[in-house]
Amino acid sequence: MESAQVVTALSALAQPTRLAIFRLLVVCGPEGMAAGQLAEKLQVSPANMSFHFKTLNHAGLIVNRQDGRFVYYAANFAAMNEMLAYLTENCCAGSGDGCDVPVGKCG
Amino acid sequence: MESAQVVTALSALAQPTRLAIFRLLVVCGPEGMAAGQLAEKLQVSPANMSFHFKTLNHAGLIVNRQDGRFVYYAANFAAMNEMLAYLTENCCAGSGDGCDVPVGKCG
DNA sequence: CAGTTATTTTAATAATTGTTTAATAATTTA
DNA sequence: TAAATTATTAAACAATTATTAAAATAACTG
Numbered sequence: 001m002e003s004a005q006v007v008t009a010l011s012a013l014a015q016p017t018r019l020a021i022f023r024l025l026v027v028c029g030p031e032g033m034a035a036g037q038l039a040e041k042l043q044v045s046p047a048n049m050s051f052h053f054k055t056l057n058h059a060g061l062i063v064n065r066q067d068g069r070f071v072y073y074a075a076n077f078a079a080m081n082e083m084l085a086y087l088t089e090n091c092c093a094g095s096g097d098g099c100d101v102p103v104g105k106c107g
Numbered sequence: 108m109e110s111a112q113v114v115t116a117l118s119a120l121a122q123p124t125r126l127a128i129f130r131l132l133v134v135c136g137p138e139g140m141a142a143g144q145l146a147e148k149l150q151v152s153p154a155n156m157s158f159h160f161k162t163l164n165h166a167g168l169i170v171n172r173q174d175g176r177f178v179y180y181a182a183n184f185a186a187m188n189e190m191l192a193y194l195t196e197n198c199c200a201g202s203g204d205g206c207d208v209p210v211g212k213c214g
Numbered sequence: 215c216a217g218t219t220a221t222t223t224t225a226a227t228a229a230t231t232g233t234t235t236a237a238t239a240a241t242t243t244a
Numbered sequence: 245t246a247a248a249t250t251a252t253t254a255a256a257c258a259a260t261t262a263t264t265a266a267a268a269t270a271a272c273t274g
Contacts, residue, residue: 007123013194014117015232019110022194028213029199035251037213048233050252055231069241069250077198084191087120087129091184092136106135106144122262143220155263157222162261176220176271 001082005060009083012059017044018052025062025075032064032074108189112167116190119166124151125159132169132182139171139181 013019020042025032039049053073056062060079065072120126127149132139146156160180163169167186172179 003123003126007121007126010117010121010126011231014114014121016110016114017232019114019117023196024213026195027197027200029202031213033213036249039251045234046251047235047253051232054252066240071251080194084194087187087191088133089130090134093134095136106131106138106140118261124262141220142222146221152264153221154223154265158262161222173271178221 001086006083006086009059009061009079012056012061015052015055017042017048018056021049021052021073022056022061022075025073026077026080028074030074030077032072034067034070034072036070038073108193113190113193116166116168116186119163119168122159122162124149124155125163128156128159128180129163129168129182132180133184133187135181137181137184139179141174141177141179143177145180 013022021038024038024041035049035053036046038044039046042049044052053062053064057064061076061083062073063076064074120129128145131145131148142156142160143153146153149156151159160169160171164171168183168190169180170183171181
């Protein structure tokens with residue numbers, strides 16, 4: 001994953017409503033949840049939800065599928081994991097699991 | 108960790124220069140790196156660096172200590188891990204490690 | 215103390231972002 | 245086909261954010 005993509009993904013999550021949407025979808029699993037149901041649960045207007053869905057979608061963090069007149073949204077777990085991996089890559093120069101190394105790797 | 112704090116942390120990282128700063132510091136480990144050295148490595152003006160340090164600091168993602176006339180910045184690994192945990196909390200309703208569950212948890 | 219190096223602050227400007235309202239699109243039901 | 249439901253789009257406005265240049269602060273050196 002490249003820096004620009006990660007910035008886009010982080011920007012998408014750096015907003016209260018979108019973070020709440022994403023977290024609900026992470027809990028839901030691959031089947032996802034209907035747009036209207038999310039809107040009701042989060043007390044957000046449909047138009048505003050659509051705006052935020054678009055942002056999350058563009059960032060690759062969620063996917064959607066139409067089912068009748070409902071649109072189901074689900075978290076993209078692969079994208080999430082890649083983003084998290086990017087942040088922790090080569091943590092403490094790869095020395096030790098919990099980053100408990102007292103000595104740094106930079107001068 | 109609360110939603111507002113996580114939003115602040117994600118906002119802080121959702122910017123190319125700050126993401127680059129943070130990643131360098133993650134690799135460096137607890138000892139960190141001097142402000143000027145980071146500025147040179149990333150080809151960013153000192154004033155601009157200070158602005159971004161402030162943002163990352165306010166978000167709790169980095170810490171700093173003075174050493175002579177240098178200021179060393181280091182990643183706050185605890186804060187980073189809390190933020191990552193917040194995103195994956197109750198992933199797929201806690202059923203299975205890799206979120207490979209084909210059936211969702213929401214209706 | 216004067217000079218140098220390292221970093222931060224301030225002020226100004228340019229660009230991006232979130233919310234609301236109203237209108238539009240797609241799908242189902244009668 | 246017409247009405248109802250679900251969701252998206254477009255336009256407008258308010259608010260926030262990033263960058264630059266100049267000035268200020270802090271710490272060391274001779």
